[in-house]
Amino acid sequence: MTAGILDGKALAVSLQTALKREIDDIRQQSGAIPVFANIVVGHDAGAASYAKSQQRTAEALGIDFRFLHLAATATQQELTEQIALLNNDRSVHGIMLHKPLPEHIDFQAAVNAISVHKDLEGMNVTNLGEMFLGNFHTVPCTPAAVMALLASSGIDPAGKDAVIVGRSEIVGKPLIHLLLQKNCTVSVCHSATSKAGRLAEHISRADILVAALGRPGLIRGEWVQPGAVVIDVGINSVAGKITGDVEFASAAERAAFITPVPGGVGPVTAVCLMKNGVELFKRQIGLGV
Numbered sequence: 001m002t003a004g005i006l007d008g009k010a011l012a013v014s015l016q017t018a019l020k021r022e023i024d025d026i027r028q029q030s031g032a033i034p035v036f037a038n039i040v041v042g043h044d045a046g047a048a049s050y051a052k053s054q055q056r057t058a059e060a061l062g063i064d065f066r067f068l069h070l071a072a073t074a075t076q077q078e079l080t081e082q083i084a085l086l087n088n089d090r091s092v093h094g095i096m097l098h099k100p101l102p103e104h105i106d107f108q109a110a111v112n113a114i115s116v117h118k119d120l121e122g123m124n125v126t127n128l129g130e131m132f133l134g135n136f137h138t139v140p141c142t143p144a145a146v147m148a149l150l151a152s153s154g155i156d157p158a159g160k161d162a163v164i165v166g167r168s169e170i171v172g173k174p175l176i177h178l179l180l181q182k183n184c185t186v187s188v189c190h191s192a193t194s195k196a197g198r199l200a201e202h203i204s205r206a207d208i209l210v211a212a213l214g215r216p217g218l219i220r221g222e223w224v225q226p227g228a229v230v231i232d233v234g235i236n237s238v239a240g241k242i243t244g245d246v247e248f249a250s251a252a253e254r255a256a257f258i259t260p261v262p263g264g265v266g267p268v269t270a271v272c273l274m275k276n277g278v279e280l281f282k283r284q285i286g287l288g289v
């Protein structure tokens with residue numbers, strides 16, 4: 001078997017086209033445009049380049065994507081105060097806090113200070129808790145991208161065995177709830193699964209495999225169940241090249257569908273972030289549900 005490629009770039013373009021149409025329609029009807037505030041604390045070259053690429057995506061969609069730069073020495077209190085100002089600014093519809101942060105800043109505490117109505121990334125504890133209860137108001141964008149790619153494979157997840165490798169707050173844990181909502185049977189593997197030598201055993205049972213561990217090529221193609229859907233979230237830089245967590249060529253021999261890295265989850269994630277923000281914007285101007 002040679003897997004069909006789940007082309008994230010193509011999916012991102014079609015999602016972006018639909019989103020732009022929606023933003024244009026709202027602007028024509030009401031004159032309003034979405035405004036997102038991005039808080040950056042200190043300077044990190046990689047993060048700055050990622051934020052710039054998000055800004056290009058946003059501006060192509062007609063979103064006002066602003067930056068608020070704070071010095072690396074800013075305190076948690078100062079950051080919280082800036083977030084409070086943005087929460088109270090009716091012209092701002094979405095707020096995002098960029099990582100990495102200086103070590104003295106507690107990311108989760110800061111994100112919890114962002115109004116639940118303006119939480120672009122869906123990482124506020126209230127939004128995460130709502131997801132636990134089955135209410136998917138604002139969903140973290142990488143897991144949302146995984147679900148969009150899975151939907152594009154045309155495979156119904158109901159009753160299938162899904163295995164997620166990685167249990168981070170930003171990817172693995174929220175994805176559990178999104179897959180459960182689609183009536184999947186979900187297993188989650190992590191470093192202790194590997195240490196126990198049981199990763200291959202779990203993966204070989206996966207109808208849907210999501211790799212989000214950040215270990216280049218650690219998931220061997222021979223572990224993949226024939227006919228599985230493989231979604232590789234990993235982004236690793238190896239000798240100047242970006243690679244995923246799954247051995248692509250050998251996994252593609254067995255899988256029914258597989259995402260490439262780069263060009264899989266990444267481009268869809270960027271659009272899911274914008275979609276989150278547009279939903280928040282619509283609710284704030286009285287158009288959302």
Ligand code: NAP
Binds near residue numbers: 214
């Ligand atoms: P993270 O916070 O470092 O979490 C990694 C997870 O993988 C942890 O749960 C860890 O287990 C598990 N793990 C590490 N080594 C393992 C091993 N040998 N066997 C099994 N599990 C192992 O990482 P993250 O933020 O979720 O990111 C994961 C990857 O996705 C990274 O490559 C990152 O760059 C990429 N990413 C991509 C996007 C995108 O849009 N495409 C977005 C976010 C992240 P423990 O919990 O036991 O430590």
